[in-house]
Amino acid sequence: MLLPGLGAVSSTVIAGVLTARRTGETPIGSVSQMAHIRLGSRSEGRNPLIRDFVPLASLDDLVFGGWDPISANALEAARTAGVLEERDIGPISSALEGVVARDAVFDRDWVKNLDGFRVKEGATKADLAMALMDDIERFRVENDCDRLVMVWCGSTEAYHEPGEVHESVESFEQGLEHNHVEISPSQIYAYAALQSRVPYANGAPNLSCDLPCMLELADRNGVPIGGKDFKTGQTLMKTILAPGFKSRMLGLRGWYSTNILGNRDGEVLDDPESFRSKEVSKLGVLDRIFQPEEYPELYGNIDHVVRINYYPPRGDNKEGWDNIDIFGWMGYPMQIKVDFLCRDSILAAPLVLDLTLFFDLAARAGEKGVQEWLSFYFKSPQTADPALPPEHDIFIQQTKLKNTLREWMGEKPVTHSEVG
Numbered sequence: 001m002l003l004p005g006l007g008a009v010s011s012t013v014i015a016g017v018l019t020a021r022r023t024g025e026t027p028i029g030s031v032s033q034m035a036h037i038r039l040g041s042r043s044e045g046r047n048p049l050i051r052d053f054v055p056l057a058s059l060d061d062l063v064f065g066g067w068d069p070i071s072a073n074a075l076e077a078a079r080t081a082g083v084l085e086e087r088d089i090g091p092i093s094s095a096l097e098g099v100v101a102r103d104a105v106f107d108r109d110w111v112k113n114l115d116g117f118r119v120k121e122g123a124t125k126a127d128l129a130m131a132l133m134d135d136i137e138r139f140r141v142e143n144d145c146d147r148l149v150m151v152w153c154g155s156t157e158a159y160h161e162p163g164e165v166h167e168s169v170e171s172f173e174q175g176l177e178h179n180h181v182e183i184s185p186s187q188i189y190a191y192a193a194l195q196s197r198v199p200y201a202n203g204a205p206n207l208s209c210d211l212p213c214m215l216e217l218a219d220r221n222g223v224p225i226g227g228k229d230f231k232t233g234q235t236l237m238k239t240i241l242a243p244g245f246k247s248r249m250l251g252l253r254g255w256y257s258t259n260i261l262g263n264r265d266g267e268v269l270d271d272p273e274s275f276r277s278k279e280v281s282k283l284g285v286l287d288r289i290f291q292p293e294e295y296p297e298l299y300g301n302i303d304h305v306v307r308i309n310y311y312p313p314r315g316d317n318k319e320g321w322d323n324i325d326i327f328g329w330m331g332y333p334m335q336i337k338v339d340f341l342c343r344d345s346i347l348a349a350p351l352v353l354d355l356t357l358f359f360d361l362a363a364r365a366g367e368k369g370v371q372e373w374l375s376f377y378f379k380s381p382q383t384a385d386p387a388l389p390p391e392h393d394i395f396i397q398q399t400k401l402k403n404t405l406r407e408w409m410g411e412k413p414v415t416h417s418e419v420g
Contacts, residue, residue: 001356002139003066003197004189005154006101006217008232008263008316011074013349014064014099015084016093020200029350031376032056032215032357037108037402039411048161054366054405055390063143064099066153067135067189069106069116074099081263083316083345097102102135105185108313110157110206113156113322125183126176132192149356150193150200152227153348158207158273159280169220172213185391190214198360199306201374202227202353205280210382218369224362226355226371231394232347234259235285237340238392242289245326249295253285254303254325254332260311261318267310279306284380288392318344365408371403 004012007341027033037053039046050056064074073075075096077228106116119339122128140148162414165175172191176182186208193200194217204209209218209225218225233238234257245252268274271378280363283306290299324336326331355377362371375381376397381390391397403413 001062001064001352002102002136002148002150002193003153003352004151006066006068006071006074006077006099006391007153007155008077008083008345008346009352010066010068010083010153011071011078011096012351014079015088015092015096016349017059017062017064017353018095019088021227021234024093024258027059029347029354030353031350031401032352032354033059037405038414039406048400052403052408053362057147057360057391062356063145065139065143066099066101067104067132068101068228069114069118071101072118072341073097073101077101081316081345083263083343098257104154105132105187105188109181110184111268111274112158112272113203113267124177125179125188126173128207129176129188129192129195131291132189133196136196137191137200139141147360148196148198149359149363150189150198151187151352151355151359152185152186152200152202152208153352154189154204154269156204156214156274157186158271160184162207162211166207166211166213166318167293169213169217172211178355187211187214188322189218190225194221194225196389197221197223199224199363201225201355201359203230203348203355205229215369217388222366223367223369224359224367225369225382226359226374227380227382229290230348230351231377231379232351233318233321233342233344234340235379236347236394237320237322237338238285239289239392239397240338241324242286243393243395244268245292246299249298251298251327251331252286252290252302252325253327254323255322256303256305258307258309258324259314259318259320260309260314262312262314263316270274280380284390285392288389316341316343316345333363335397373400376401377405 019025033051035050036047037050075093103118103120106119120128120131165171165180165182186206190200190209200209286304292299320340322338327333370382371386372384383390406413
C-alpha cells in the first residue's frame, strides 16, 4: 500500500490495520472486511462475508509505504495529527516508526498553506516522475511485494481546469520535460504509478487521474484507476439523505452546508484556490441525485451553499452542519437540521483499506481504466464513459459494487425484483 501524503488519514489506516493484526480488533467501517453479500434468492440463505466470497488480499499481507513533505514516518504523523490517543499508538509505536516516509514531490504553488521541507529535487518534472518510479520499484524489491496499489491521501491542490498538456500521454510527457506549470504533484504521482503498472485511486478532489492523458495511459498499460475525493462526513450524509427525499418525491428548496475543521486538511482548504477544488466536488452531488431536468417542480430551484472554515481547536474532529429546506403536500415547507460531529480520518481510513484491496482485486481480474463500480467511495466519481454523469446515490452505488463482485464470481446480480 503506497500512500502519497503520510499524514492524518494515512497514519490512521496504518495504525488500524496494525492493531487489527495485533488484537483481532474489528475494522469498523470497512465494507471489504465486515459486510455480507447476498447470493441468489433470499430463500437460499447464502450470505457470506465479502472477504470470504472474493479472493481479497489478507490484512496480514499488507506492507505500507509512502511519501510526505513534513512527517518522517507514520509514528510522527500519527502523533502530530492527534487523531488517535496514545493508548492506541503506544503498543504499535515501533511498527509505525518503521513506516518511513520518502521525500515527496511537492510544489507550494499548488498547496499554498503548507510549507514542505522533505521535498525531492530535480531539474525537471520528468526527473521527479522518474524519482517516484525508482521509489516504487525500490519499495517493491525491498519488501518482496507481488503487487502494489497507490492511494492518494495528500492535500487538496489548487483548482485548475485541464489544458492542452493533459490531452495525451505525449503532450503530458513533453510537459514533464519542460516543467509545464499546469502539471501538479498529484498528476506526477499518478503518472509514476501508471507507468509502474500500479493501480491508482485519488482520494482528493484535485485533477489527478481524471485526465485524458491518464485515461490513455491506464488503458495502454492495463491499470485500474479511479476517484475522486473520499466520501466522508457531510457528503456521505447528503448521499444518504437526498435519495430518501427523492424516493418519496419530497421537494427541496435549499441546502446550506458549513464545516469547521482544524487539521492539515482544514489549513490547506483555508486557501481559496484549494477550497475551490473541494467546493466543485461537493456541489455536484445533489444535482446528480435529484435530476432537476426531470423533476423541475421539485428540484428546479435549489439554493445549494457549501462553506468550509479552518478552526484549529477542532483538530481532526470535523463538525458538519446542514440546514435543509424541504416541502411536501400542497407545497408546505419543512426543515431538517443535521449536526454531524465526525472524525474525518476515522471515517476515511476504512475507505483507504477497501480501495486498496478492491483495486488490487480489479488488477488481478484483468480490469483496466476507470473502476466505476467503486464510485461508492468517492464524492465525485469518475465514469468509464467521460460523457456520462456519475451516479451519486449511495444505495445504487452499493448495488453496483456488490453486483460487480457477484458477476465476477459467477453469481447472478441481485435486482430485488418480485417477478417470478
